[in-house]
Amino acid sequence: MQTNLIHCGDATELLKTIPVESIDLVITDPPYLVNYSDRTGRSLANDDNPDGVLPAFDSIARAMKRNSYASCFCGWSALPGFSGTWQAAGLRIVSEIVWQKEYTSRRGYTRYRHESAYLLAKGNPAKPEHPISSVQPWTYSGNRQHPTEKAVEILAPLVRCFSKPGDLICDPFAGSGSSCVAAALNGREDLGIEIDATHCTTARARLAGVERYKTGVNTETAQVAA
Numbered sequence: 056m057q058t059n060l061i062h063c064g065d066a067t068e069l070l071k072t073i074p075v076e077s078i079d080l081v082i083t084d085p086p087y088l089v090n091y092s093d094r095t096g097r098s099l100a101n102d103d104n105p106d107g108v109l110p111a112f113d114s115i116a117r118a119m120k121r122n123s124y125a126s127c128f129c130g131w132s133a134l135p136g137f138s139g140t141w142q143a144a145g146l147r148i149v150s151e152i153v154w155q156k157e158y159t160s161r162r163g164y165t166r167y168r169h170e171s172a173y174l175l176a177k178g179n180p181a182k183p184e185h186p187i188s189s190v191q192p193w194t195y196s197g198n199r200q201h202p203t204e205k206a207v208e209i210l211a212p213l214v215r216c217f218s219k220p221g222d223l224i225c226d227p228f229a230g231s232g233s234s235c236v237a238a239a240l241n242g243r244e245d246l247g248i249e250i251d252a253t254h255c256t257t258a259r260a261r262l263a264g265v266e267r268y269k270t271g272v273n274t275e276t277a278q279v280a281a
Contacts, residue, residue, distance in 0.1 A: 058223060061235065061247040061262060063255040065107075066227035069248050070114035078118045078246070079222035081125035082213050082234040084172075084205055085111070088133040097202040100251050109140045111227055116144040118225065122178040124217045126152070128205070129173055141175055150174040154193040154209055169193075174217075187216045200257050201231035210237040218243055232258025239265045 056062060056073045086102035101107030119125060125146060129137050138148065152172045159166040170193065194206040210233055218224060220242040226234035229247035231254055238245040239262060247262070249255045 056246065058244045058246050059239070059262070059266075061229055061232055061249055061255055061258040063249060063252055065250055066111040066248040067114050070111070070118045070225075070227060073118055073246075075117055076120045077223065078225045079120055079123055080214070080218040080224050080243075081115055081119060081123075081127070081227070082210060082224060082237075083115075083125070083226045083228045084128040084203065084230060084234070085228040087128075087130035088136065089130060091202065093198065093202040099202060105136060108228075109136060112140050112144040112146065115225075115227055116146055116177055119177045122180040123176075124149075124180055125175040125177070126172050126213050126217065127175060129171060131171070138173075141173075146175040146177055148173050149176045150189060152187070152189055152191060152213075154191045156193045156195075158195075172213075183216050185216070187212050196233070200261075201254060204231050205233045207233050207237045207240070210234050211241060214238050214241045214243060229258050230254055232261045236261055236265050239269070 056069065062069055085108050086099045088102060088105055088108060090103040092098045115125065127137070141148065152174060154170045156168045156170070159168055161167040191209060191212065194208040196204040196206040198204045214224060214237050221244065223244040223246060224234065224238035225246045227248045229235060229249040232247055235245040235247040235258065245262070247258055249258055
C-alpha cells in the first residue's frame with residue numbers, strides 16, 4: 056500500500072494488505088460509538104456500529120511493529136468495548152493523555168471539558184527519552200472540515216514523542232487527515248485510511264498542501280544558500 060497518501064476504504068480490510076509489522080506508530084481518532092451528531096446534523100460513518108470499528112484493531116495490531124505504540128482517542132462511554140478489544144488484539148494501555156478545554160463541549164452528569172486518548176503498547180517499547188505531560192493544552196480546530204476534527208497542534212507532540220524522523224505513522228480512521236498532516240510536517244512518513252469518500256478528498260487535499268509547503272520551503276532554503 057502506497058505511503059504518504061490517504062486511502063479510501065475500510066481499515067480492517069486495507070490494513071491486511073500491508074506487510075506485517077511495518078508501522079512504527081499509530082495515531083487515530085475512531086468513532087466513539089455514540090451515534091454523534093453535531094449542531095449542523097453531521098455524523099460519522101459507523102459511529103452506531105461497533106462491528107464497523109472495533110475489528111480494525113486486530114488489523115492495526117498486526118501491522119504495528121514489535122515494541123511500538125498506538126495512541127487512540129476514546130470517549131469514556133465506549134471504553135469497556137474498546138479496552139476489551141485492545142487487550143484481545145495484544146495492545147495494552149500504558150498511559151492516558153488528557154487535553155483540557157477552556158470551554159464546555161457538552162453537559163451531562165458533569166460539564167465535559169476535556170478529550171482523552173489512551174497510549175497503547177504492543178510488546179515492550181522503550182519509554183520516550185523526553186516524555187510529554189499526561190495533561191496537554193487543547194487547541195480547537197473549529198471542526199470546519201470534519202465534525203470531530205482534531206487540530207494538528209495537539210497531535211504533533213504525539214508524533215515527536217513516540218516516533219523518530221523517517222518513521223511510518225498510520226491513522227486508520229483518518230477523518231480530515233490531521234494525524235497525517237502532523238506526521239508529514241514533522242519529517243515522518245504517513246499512511247491514512249478513511250472510509251468516507253468526502254473526508255478522503257479533504258484529507259488528500261490537506262496532505263497535498265503540506266507537500267507543496269515543504270517543497271516551497273526547500274526551494275527557498277536552496278535559494279538562500281545559493
